[in-house]
Amino acid sequence: TFDSQNLAFYDNREKVYRCYNRYFLRGGYSGLRAIQSCTSPDFLTWTGQTPNRYEPPQEEHYYTNATIPCPGAEHLYLSFPKRFVPERKKVPEHTENGLSDAVFLTSRDGQNWDRTFREAWIRPGYDRRNWTDRNIMPALGTVELDGEHSFYITEHYCWDDMRIRRVALRRHGFASLHAGSATGTALTRPFVFEGDVLRLNLSTSAAGGLRAALSDEAEK
Numbered sequence: 688t689f690d691s692q693n694l695a696f697y698d699n700r701e702k703v704y705r706c707y708n709r710y711f712l713r714g715g716y717s718g719l720r721a722i723q724s725c726t727s728p729d730f731l732t733w734t735g736q737t738p739n740r741y742e743p744p745q746e747e748h749y750y751t752n753a754t755i756p757c758p759g760a761e762h763l764y765l766s767f768p769k770r771f772v773p774e775r776k777k778v779p780e781h782t783e784n785g786l787s788d789a790v791f792l793t794s795r796d797g798q799n800w801d802r803t804f805r806e807a808w809i810r811p812g813y814d815r816r817n818w819t820d821r822n823i824m825p826a827l828g829t830v831e832l833d834g835e836h837s838f839y840i841t842e843h844y845c846w847d848d849m850r851i852r853r854v855a856l857r858r859h860g861f862a863s864l865h866a867g868s869a870t871g872t873a874l875t876r877p878f879v880f881e882g883d884v885l886r887l888n889l890s891t892s893a894a895g896g897l898r899a900a901l902s903d904e905a906e907k
Contacts, residue, residue, distance in 0.1 A: 688708075688709050688710050688711055688716075689708060689709065691708070691709035691720075691750060691751055692751035692752065692753065692769075692824070692826075692827065693706070693707065693708035693709060694706070694707055694708075694752070694753070694754065694827050695707075695730075696754075696755065696756070698726075698756065698797070699756070699761055700756070700761050700762060701726070701797075702728075703726040703727060703728055704726060704727045704728070704729075704730050705724055705725075705726055705754075705797060706724060706725050706726070706727070706733065707722055707723070707724045707752045707754045707766075708722070708723060708724070708736075709721070709722060709723075709749075709750070709751070709752070710722075710723050710736070710738070712738070712745065719745065719746070719747070719748055719749075720748040720749055720750050720771060721738065721739065721745060721748075721749055722738075722739045722749050722752045722754075722766075722768065723736040723737060723738045723739060724736065724737055724739065724754075724797065724798065725737065737798055739798060739799075739800050740798060740799045740800065741792075741799075741800045741801075741802050742799070742800070742801060742802060743802060745802075747770055747771075747772070748770065748771040748772070748773065749768035749769070749770060749771075749790075750768065750769045750770070750771040750787065750821070750824070751768055751769045751824055751825070752766050752767075752768050753766060753767040753768065753769075753825040753826065753827050753828075754766040754767075754797075755827070755828055755829065757859075758829060758831065758836070759858075759859070760859070762795065763793060763794070763795060764793065764794040764795070764796075764797050765791070765792070765793060765861065766791075766792040766793075766794070766800065767789055767790070767791060767792075767808065767825040767838070768789070768790055768792065769787050769788075769789055769821070769823060769824040769825065770787060770788055770789065770790045770807070771785055771786075771787050771820075771821070772785060772786045772787070773785045777818040777819070778815060778816075778818055778819050781819045781820075781845075782845070783819065783820040783821075783845065784820065785819075785820035785821065786811070786818060786819070786820065787811075787820065787821055787822050787823050787824065788807035788808075788809060788810050788811060788823050789807065789808050789809040789823050789824070789825050789840065790802075790804070790805075790807060790808050791804050791808035791861060791862065803862075804862055808861075809823050809825070809838075809840060809854060810823070811823055814842065814843075816842070816843040816846050816848075817842055817843065819844065819845065819846075820844065820845070821841070821844040821845070822841055822842055822843065822844045823840055823841065823842070824840060824841040824844075825838055825839070825840050826838070826839040826840065826841075826851070831858065832855070834857070834858055835855040835856060835857060835858060836855065836856055836857075836858060836859075836860075836861075837853050837854070837855045838853070838854050838855070839851050839852070839853055839854075840852055840854060857888070857890065858888070859888050860888065860890070863890075874902070874906065877904055887899065
């Protein structure tokens with residue numbers, strides 16, 4: 688089950704090494720491809736494996752995981768699994784079955800993962816050679832370039848021009864609320880603010896804007 692993008696990194700918050708790797712959930716090799724993790728204080732002695740827990744529960748294949756601490760907000764963990772759909776085939780002349788895209792998960796403890804965003808985070812797009820097995824696989828990590836997060840994904844797997852593509856998004860723009868042309872309202876959970884500056888990460892067009900207000904727990 689280790690023929691996957693298994694990885695490890697040092698967790699500065701918990702002061703341990705974390706290793707995320709693949710196993711099969713239910714039914715051996717015919718079961719769901721899934722992710723588990725273990726920790727170590729010294730990279731030599733490791734705990735037992737703990738399967739990732741998801742809400743809602745996992746019912747799709749996670750072929751890889753690409754898990755990282757969120758840059759600049761290391762109390763959060765981000766994961767970008769390649770989601771594999773083995774029973775689908777779109778290009779008749781291609782030898783193997785299966786289609787892939789990338790999804791986006793978040794966690795606050797590294798074991799319990801939120802799956803609010805069920806749609807694909809990166810899609811195969813119009814490129815026919817991305818509609819075959821094991822494409823759109825995110826590499827481990829992100830690089831900050833000119834205020835953007837750069838990610839690297841595989842394309843054209845098993846074709847004669849297999850390659851890696853850089854994709855980018857604005858800093859911490861992994862997901863967002865979207866108001867459209869109408870006026871929208873969002874209310875955060877109550878929190879204690881510590882610091883001198885509170886910044887909002889937003890993007891508008893020429894006619895767009897945002898107003899911010901402080902409220903108490905009764906929304907006054």
